[in-house]
Structures are given as C-alpha cells and as structure tokens.
C-alpha cells in the first residue's frame with residue numbers, strides 16, 4: 387500500500403515499525419515521532435529541513451504493559467500490533483484498544499493483532515514500512531531483525547543482541563537487501579561511529595574507540611564488587627535504560643557486546659577497537675584515522691538523538707535532542723578500564739575471535755546470569771564468571787545456520803542455569 391502524501395510537506399512520510407515500543411527505546415522513539423509531528427508547520431518544517439515526516443505503522447511488545455501498548459496503538463493509528471503473549475493477552479489488548487479508541491470517539495479502528503512468541507517477527511515481516519526500529523531486549527530480537535532484512539526493510543538497530551547472537555547471519559541478510567544502509571546503528575556509541583564515518587572515511591580508519599561510562603561501580607575492586615546489590619547495579623550514572631542493559635553496563639558486559647557490535651557493523655577487527663572510560667557520557671565514541679586525527683561525536687546523554695537519526699537516516703531530525711551548552715564550563719575525563727575488576731571485554735574479544743556460535747553463547751549465558759542476579763541467586767561478580775565457564779566449555783560451530791545458533795543458545799542457557807543452581811544450593 388502506498389502511503390498517503392503528507393499534507394504539510396507533500397512527501398510520503400517515512401513509515402516506521404517500532405518493536406519493543408513500551409520499553410525505554412520504544413517510548414523515546416514515540417516521543418521523537420510526536421515531537422517531529424509537533425515541529426512541523428503547514429508547508430514548512432520537515433520539508434524545509436529536508437527530512438521526511440515520520441509515521442508509525444505497527445508496534446510490538448511483550449505482555450508487561452498492554453495498556454501502554456494499546457494507548458500507543460490508538461495514538462499512532464497503527465495498522466498492526468503484536469504482543470508476545472497468549473491468545474488471552476491478544477483479547478485483552480483488543481479490548482483495551484477498543485476502549486481507548488471509543489474514549490477518543492474513534493470508530494472502526496481495528497488494527498490487526500498478532501500474538502505469540504513470533505508476533506514481533508510477523509510484525510517486522512508483514513508491515514508496510516520504510517524502517518523497522520528494533521528496541522526489543524535480548525537475543526529474542528534476532529528473529530525480527532532477520533525477518534525485516536529478509537523483507538528488504540532497513541533495520542534501525544538498538545537490539546545489539548541480534549548482531550551478537552546472529553552476526554554472520556544478520557550481515558548476510560543485510561547484504562542481500564542490496565540497500566546502501568541496511569543496518570542503521572541506534573546504540574549511542576555506534577551511532578557516533580557511523581556519524582564520524584559518514585562521507586566514505588572507512589578506508590582511512592586506524593582504530594575505533596568506544597567510550598564507557600564506567601557504570602555505577604567505576605573505581606571498585608573485584609573484592610568490593612562481590613557484595614553490590616541489584617538496586618545499586620540499576621543506578622546508572624548517566625542513562626535511564628531497561629534492566630538488562632543497565633545491569634550489563636554495571637558489569638561492562640554492555641561494552642563487551644558493543645565492541646563486537648562495532649566490529650561487525652564497521653568491519654574493523656577486534657584488536658583495532660579500544661575502550662576508554664568517560665564518566666560524563668558526552669563523547670559517545672571516536673574514530674582514530676591513519677594520519678593521527680580523531681573524530682568524536684558529542685552531545686548530552688540523550689538516546690532520542692541516535693533514535694531519531696536511526697529512524698530518519700540519513701536525515702537528521704531537527705530538535706530531536708538538546709546540544710551541548712558551550713557557554714558553560716564543562717570537563718570531560720577519560721581513564722583506562724580496570725580489566726581485572728571488569729574482565730568482560732577481554733572475554734568477549736576471545737569469544738568474538740572464535741566467532742560462530744561463541745558470541746551467542748556468551749550473550750545467552752549472560753542473560754540467564756543477569757536474571758539470576760536480580761532474583762538474588764548469585765552475586766554480581768558471578769555473572770561474568772558464569773559467562774566465562776559457559777564460553778570456555780562451549781564446543782561451537784564456526785559457520786552456524788540459524789538453528790545452530792538457537793541450539794547453542796539453548797545449551798548455554800541450560801548450562802548457565804545448572805551453574806546458578808549449584809551456586810545457589812551451595813550457599
């Protein structure tokens with residue numbers, strides 16, 4: 387179906403599908419869409435700025451926030467909505483949408499509703515859209531990423547786990563689209579790198595430098611880390627994000643995933659990617675070039691900027707986020723990472739060098755360990771210990787098909803769960 391021309395700009399709106407719409411990335415994406423709408427004045431605004439307006443055609447989420455999902459669906463008048471839940475969840479969602487629509491005096495609004503574990507994949511595959519924003523947490527996001535790419539749709543990728551679990555498969559599917567930019571990074575560091583690399587600078591790259599905030603436990607020794615609590619782990623110093631990515635920031639697993647994500651997205655070998663700790667989270671990452679020059683992307687920590695660029699790529703959306711205030715004094719610091727207290731990045735470089743199913747196993751073991759930490763079953767440092775055991779025991783496959791990746795993940799989750807159960811019963 388061809389989208390209607392936007393009355394303000396005379397252009398076709400960029401049709402966006404948002405997966406994980408009720409989460410931190412998803413709700414901020416919807417904020418960006420709403421404020422881009424508010425920015426436009428008839429006959430100017432978006433058109434004058436040279437970017438198309440955004441419209442949301444479909445949404446998908448889990449089951450934890452069905453009233454929010456229903457409210458989003460009605461507000462955006464989407465054609466389809468997915469929930470990963472049961473037929474019962476789908477009935478609840480339908481009812482909530484009907485109530486909301488009738489409250490707004492909207493008649494005959496009945497978006498298609500998908501449900502079940504494949505719902506987000508169906509939404510990604512079947513929606514008429516120009517870009518799929520994947521803001522699902524965890525490697526469960528892999529299938530929807532592949533589905534969008536197989537349908538020839540570019541993916542604005544926040545779900546870094548898609549690339550970690552299915553690296554070569556995602557890259558193959560991306561290449562097969564024939565699109566110039568089939569994968570648009572939304573992760574702040576990778577968006578920064580993509581911005582610094584715009585204009586065909588790839589051949590001049592010497593190293594990529596990812597910044598890490600250091601998380602809430604920056605400066606602590608491994609000994610001190612053994613007693614930190616889940617509540618402390620969720621107090622990120624600079625970003626307000628979902629539970630998994632916030633915990634991963636605290637262990638540095640987030641940065642470990644991001645190092646491999648950068649290697650895959652930009653075709654730079656793992657040994658040419660460095661991490662520097664930058665507690666202010668204003669410099670989002672840097673590219674060092676062969677002549678000694680370094681380009682950084684700098685902005686206050688606000689995910690709406692990379693989300694907006696992801697949805698609008700290659701166009702910037704005016705007013706997506708605030709810029710730095712250069713009239714105020716500021717200082718930015720950089721310090722080396724304490725690899726003894728935070729061994730996750732070295733471990734990922736090992737798993738990433740092995741390639742194949744090893745990174746998927748790393749991520750799956752980590753997901754199980756993070757859930758166990760939040761249930762109070764293992765302590766903080768055990769999270770990365772579990773990942774190390776599982777990665778080291780893995781007898782992997784270097785050229786996996788999707789079913790091999792899923793099989794390896796299943797094995798890793800079971801092995802991590804066994805380890806967790808042993809640790810828990812030994813206490």
Ligand SMILES: NC(=O)C1=CN([C@@H]2O[C@H](COP(=O)(O)OP(=O)(O)OC[C@H]3O[C@@H](n4cnc5c(N)ncnc54)[C@H](OP(=O)(O)O)[C@@H]3O)[C@@H](O)[C@H]2O)C=CC1
Nearest residue numbers: 406408409410411447448449450470522544545627628631
């Ligand atoms: N938050 C951030 O600032 C950043 C996040 N990222 C990455 O973005 C991704 C999302 O993170 P974040 O937004 O923080 O996570 P949240 O936990 O806040 O949100 C996760 C979203 O995924 C939905 N979801 C869960 N399971 C399914 C499923 N099976 N099918 C469809 N949707 C599902 C949730 O729905 P429900 O509400 O129903 O549970 C929710 O909408 C992660 O990969 C993260 O690493 C990267 C950089 C920054």
Ligand SMILES: CC(=O)[C@@H](O)[C@H](O)COP(=O)(O)O
Nearest residue numbers: 573574598599600601635640
């Ligand atoms: C905002 C974002 O991109 C997160 O992935 C962020 O990087 C987390 O901060 P850390 O640098 O603490 O991991």
Ligand SMILES: [Mn+2]
Nearest residue numbers: 573574575644
């Ligand atoms: Mn990041």
